[in-house]
Amino acid sequence: MPEDRRRTPLSSETAQRVVDxxxxxxxxxxxxxxEHGTIIACLDPARVGTLHHGAQRVIAERRAVLVTEPGPGTSDRPGANEPLLIDGELRGVVGVTGEPRQVEDLARVVALTVQLLITQEHEQDAVSRRHTEARDLIAALGAGTTRPGDARDRLAAAGLRPPWSLALWTAQAPRPGGSASPPPAAESAAARVNGDGGRRAAVLHGALWLLGSGRVPGTDALGLPAGCRHTSTPGTEDVETLMAHAEESRALCRYPGLLPGPGHPGPWSREVAVAVAHLPRRTLDRMAARTAPLSTAQRRTVTAMASSGSMREAADTVFVHRNTLLQRVDRIRAVTGLDIRRPDHLTTVHMCLYAEAALGVSHISPG
Structure with missing residues (x-):
């Protein structure tokens, strides 16, 4: 931040707001x-843009200067002039008009006040700028149109080094239309993250996005409520993989029900969720209707079969005898026309459960 202030001249708009x-x-x-002694802010607009010779002396001598008798042909007025220091660097001069000895002490106080207000405004501007840059960077990664070289350059410019990871938080309940809704306190969480050089955050597409390297902070650490839906990607040094993760996350924001919620009971497949998120709405409706008649026990059976290596393992997962599991499998086939002992049929039924989750009609979380 101090480097930004050294590069950027003192803003006349900022100075005038402080004066007002x-x-x-x-x-x-x-x-x-x-820093050249030119008046950039004043209650008298006619004096703005004129050279203040007393201020030039302050800059040259780096000390306070009292003007008792202004020289002929100048716009100077009697008064006290104090150096304006920001981060220890002389950035300008503050002058108070009046009988010099009477306003000398007041000028010191005013100069300190101007310094404080300008510093605060610079910090607010810097936070706003970082927030905008973070939003633009994350949006570019997820757009699907950014070239890998450009993405790598933008990450480097933001000070983000590999391995990169991407995390996403949404509110537990979607908006009325079904799209994602950012969790409460998402904006303040993003502002705090963007104050640190190691990560960037933005509220985008109805979610809080967090881009950076290293371990992803927990929901509590960000000040977010415990009921958020959340997912994160493993770190990668490949910028195209990171871009793929960003595009996937953008698709998931269309159907936040696909994201695992708090206390998610079983395995969650990002690949299945992303595949379902890209399907047309009518396809989701058709798929969800196919598994709508299934009971909770039958849905859990599908989940267990999808995440197990054998019928025995699946039966143990749902705490039933193997024969009971086979009875459920037969009932699922009778209801859906699909035999989940076949890998292709199991994949179809599993995706149908994710379709239900996407539409917000699932009885259990997808797994």
Whole structure:
């Protein structure tokens, strides 16, 4: 931040806002001069842009200067002029018009006040700028149109080094239309993250996105409520993999019900969720209707079969005898026309359960 201030000249707009804020509290005119001694803010618009010779002396001698008798042909007025220091660097001059000895102490106080207000505004501008840059970077990664070389350059410019990971949080309940809704306190969480050089965050597509390297902070650490839906990707040093993760996350924001919620009971497949998120809405409706008649026990059977290596393992997962599991499998075939002992049929039924989750009609979380 100090480097930004050294590169950027003192803003006349910022200085004028500060003058307009302070001036009503005192009975004297206030001038703010830039590092060359030119008046950039004043209650008298006619003096803006003119050279202040007293300010030039302050800059040359790096000390306070009292102007008792202005020289002929100048716009100077009697008063006290103080150096304006920001981060220890002389950035300009603050002058208070009046009998010099009477306003000398006041000028010191005013200069300190101007310094504080300008510093605060710079910090607010810097936070706003980082927030905008983070949003633009994350949006570019997920757009699907950014070239890998450009993405790598933008990551480097943001100070983000590999391995990169991407995390996503949404509110537990989607918006009325079914799209993602950012969790409460998402904006404040993003602002805090963007104040640290190691990560970037933005609220985008109805979710809080977090981009960075290293371990992903927990929901509590970000100040988010415990009921958020959340997913994160493993770290990668390949920028195209990161871009793929970003595009996938953007698709998942269309159907936040696909994201695992708090206390998710079983395995969750990002690949299945992403595949379902890309399907047309009518296809989701058709798929969800196919498994709608299934009971909770039958749905859990599908989940167990999809995440197990054998019928015995699946039976143990749902705590039933193998024969009971086979009875459920037969009942699922009678209801859906699909025999989940066949890998292709199991994949279809499993995706149908994810389709239900996407539409918000699932009785259990997809697994």
């Amino acid at each position: 804020l302070i001036a009503p509290t005192i009975s004297h005119n206030i001038n703010v001069m830039d």
